[in-house]
Amino acid sequence: MVLLLLLDGFGVAPAGEANVINADNMPFFTELAREYPVAVLTTAAQSLNTRYLTLGSGQEIIDEDIKPETTLSSTLAASNLKQLKIVETERLAVLTVFFNGGREERLVGEEYNIISSASGATSSQPFVTLTKAVKEITKAIAKEKFDFIVATIPYLDLVAASGDLFQAQKATEVLDKYLRTIVATAESKDCVVVISSAHGNVEHMKSMSTDLPDTERTSNPVPFLIIGREFSGKTIGLVDPISSDLSLLAPVGTLADIAPTVLKIMGLDVPPDMTGKSLLR
Numbered sequence: 001m002v003l004l005l006l007l008d009g010f011g012v013a014p015a016g017e018a019n020v021i022n023a024d025n026m027p028f029f030t031e032l033a034r035e036y037p038v039a040v041l042t043t044a045a046q047s048l049n050t051r052y053l054t055l056g057s058g059q060e061i062i063d064e065d066i067k068p069e070t071t072l073s074s075t076l077a078a079s080n081l082k083q084l085k086i087v088e089t090e091r092l093a094v095l096t097v098f099f100n101g102g103r104e105e106r107l108v109g110e111e112y113n114i115i116s117s118a119s120g121a122t123s124s125q126p127f128v129t130l131t132k133a134v135k136e137i138t139k140a141i142a143k144e145k146f147d148f149i150v151a152t153i154p155y156l157d158l159v160a161a162s163g164d165l166f167q168a169q170k171a172t173e174v175l176d177k178y179l180r181t182i183v184a185t186a187e188s189k190d191c192v193v194v195i196s197s198a199h200g201n202v203e204h205m206k207s208m209s210t211d212l213p214d215t216e217r218t219s220n221p222v223p224f225l226i227i228g229r230e231f232s233g234k235t236i237g238l239v240d241p242i243s244s245d246l247s248l249l250a251p252v253g254t255l256a257d258i259a260p261t262v263l264k265i266m267g268l269d270v271p272p273d274m275t276g277k278s279l280l281r
Helices: 027-035 048-057 072-078 089-098 124-143 155-160 165-188 255-265
Strands: 002-006 038-042 083-088 110-115 148-152 192-196 222-227
Touching: 002 124, 002 165, 002 255, 027 165, 027 222, 038 255, 048 072, 048 089, 048 255, 072 083, 072 255, 083 089, 083 124, 089 110, 089 148, 110 124, 124 148, 124 155, 124 165, 155 165, 165 192, 192 255, 222 255
Parallel strands: 002 148, 002 192, 083 110, 083 148
Antiparallel strands: 038 222, 192 222
16 A cells, blocks of 8 residues: 655755744654655646646646646556545645546546635644544555555645744644654555655745745745655665755656656556656665
C-alpha cells in the first residue's frame, strides 16, 4: 500500500522572516527528512489545475485543456488495483478530474472520499477540515482495503491565504503533529508514505520589498519524501541536506516524476507515455 500525501502550500525557500517553516515548528518533519530519502522538486508557474495534471499524468503539462491518455490512476486501474482519493470539496476537481487527466469518469476500482469544508479563510475552518482529513486518511490505511491512496491537505495554503504570519506558524506546528499520527498508522500497516506538494505559499508570506503580506501561491520548489521501512537510511540525490535544510538542496526532478516514482515503489512498470522519471536510485 502506498499513500501519496500532498501538503499544498508547503514550499521550500531559504530561512527568513517571510518563511514560517522551520525545524522548531516542524520537528517531526525534520526527523523524517533526516531518516528517509528526501529531495526537492521544481514546479512551474502554472495554474493549480495544470500542476495536478502534471502530478497525475507523469508528464510535463503546460495547458490545462490537454487530456493525457495515460495517468497514474489509469495505470493502477488497468492493473486491477484499488485506489482511494481523499479530498475536501474546495479541491475536489484537482484531485479527481485533473489528477485523472482531465476526465470526469470514475475508473474501475477507484473510490472518492469527499470531505465537506466550510468556505472562507479563517484559521478555525481549515483546522476542522484538517482533522477530518487526517481521520479519514488513518481510517483508510487501517482498513487495508486499497493499494493506493492519494490525499490532498491544503491546510497550509488556506491559512497562508489569510496573510496572518502568526496563524501560519501555528499551522505548521499543528500539521507536524498530524503528520506523526499519519506516519505512525502507516508504519503499523507497512504502508509507504510519499509526501510532496503541488505548490508553495506558507514559505513566502511577505514581500520583502514592500513589507506587505504576500498570499499568492508560489512556484518555489516543493519537498519530496519517501517514508517506509525499506527506505530508512537511504537517500535521493547526491547528499543529505545540512541540518535538514531543504533549501540547500538542488532540485533533482519535477512534479512529473512523482507518478513514475509511485509506480516503481508499487513494483509496476512505468508506461512509455510518462515522460517523468522515477526518483528511486
